[in-house]
Amino acid sequence: MTQNCSIPPILLTNTACFFDVDGTLAKIKMRPEWVMIPKDIKQALCTLSVITNGALALISGRPIVELDNLSAPLCGPVAGIHGAERRDAQGKLHYVILPMNIKTVLRQELKKSVSVFSGCHMEDKGEAFALHYRQGKNYHKQMLAIAEEQVKRYPELALQLGKYVVELKPASVNKGVAISNFMQETPFIGRIPLFIGDDLTDEAGFKEINRLQGITIKVGPGNTVARYHLNDVEHVHKWILSIAKQHKKHFIKTKHSVLEVV
Numbered sequence: 001m002t003q004n005c006s007i008p009p010i011l012l013t014n015t016a017c018f019f020d021v022d023g024t025l026a027k028i029k030m031r032p033e034w035v036m037i038p039k040d041i042k043q044a045l046c047t048l049s050v051i052t053n054g055a056l057a058l059i060s061g062r063p064i065v066e067l068d069n070l071s072a073p074l075c076g077p078v079a080g081i082h083g084a085e086r087r088d089a090q091g092k093l094h095y096v097i098l099p100m101n102i103k104t105v106l107r108q109e110l111k112k113s114v115s116v117f118s119g120c121h122m123e124d125k126g127e128a129f130a131l132h133y134r135q136g137k138n139y140h141k142q143m144l145a146i147a148e149e150q151v152k153r154y155p156e157l158a159l160q161l162g163k164y165v166v167e168l169k170p171a172s173v174n175k176g177v178a179i180s181n182f183m184q185e186t187p188f189i190g191r192i193p194l195f196i197g198d199d200l201t202d203e204a205g206f207k208e209i210n211r212l213q214g215i216t217i218k219v220g221p222g223n224t225v226a227r228y229h230l231n232d233v234e235h236v237h238k239w240i241l242s243i244a245k246q247h248k249k250h251f252i253k254t255k256h257s258v259l260e261v262v
């Protein structure tokens, strides 16, 4: 479904922008804590946020607290843990919470099961549990089997596969639902949505944006329902800088105020 032709021109004043983070705004590193978004890209995102009147949100598998640290000084609407946590444009927080008894069992059992495999570790995100195997790349099947066992046991859970990660998250949560929630609220409502992502977790977001007749952009290789394509994080950066530059000029000219744009 992906087209090789270039992304259509967009008018930011009529667009709602949604961005995945790891593998989209930031290069993937061997350890998640080494990941960073370059300063000029964070500044450009702030510019885009001002020009879209705040209709810009990060949509990620990371918790909101990590996303705020990664993207500062940007601190607007955001969905973390694939949408289990969401901060709307008014700053109100919305949570989907797993039952405490399930979380207690998962914490204990997943940690024990995963620790047997060299290079693998369990990340406790509070409302989701990620089994990472980036440093133990041969253990995909084993991580999947551990996670599938818990999904069979608890219907409240769903599997989310990603790049060298198998995740257990609340069944009602995905990036499509998070985007749908934003699109029903001010300042997103009525705008043309755009979403850029690189991984399997972004496909639910692409489906929702395609349904809303928006613009979907897949970063890197892999099957996708997204309609446009960028090769890698560097191409995403170039595209963001170019639209920020184009719109900044126009915005300053029309608003007669440089101070409104970062």
Ligand SMILES: [Mg+2]
Pocket: 020, 021, 022, 023, 024, 197, 198, 199
């Ligand atoms: Mg990603």
